[in-house]
Amino acid sequence: RSAGARVSKATRRPNPGRRTPTPIASFTTTTRIPHFTNYPRARSASNERRRM
Secondary structure (H helix, E strand, C coil): CCCHHHHHHHHHHCCCCCHHHHHHHHHHHHHHHHHHHHHHHHHHHHHHHHHC
């Protein structure tokens, strides 16, 4: 949840001074959004597999 909020804030408020790190951070966040969404499920599966 915090990652998603951070992403929307960064995308909504593009800083002119931070224009160079913005694309990098944006790319990392964009790639992390889908990953984060499937993180809870993947984590549960991993836990179950590890417990097995």
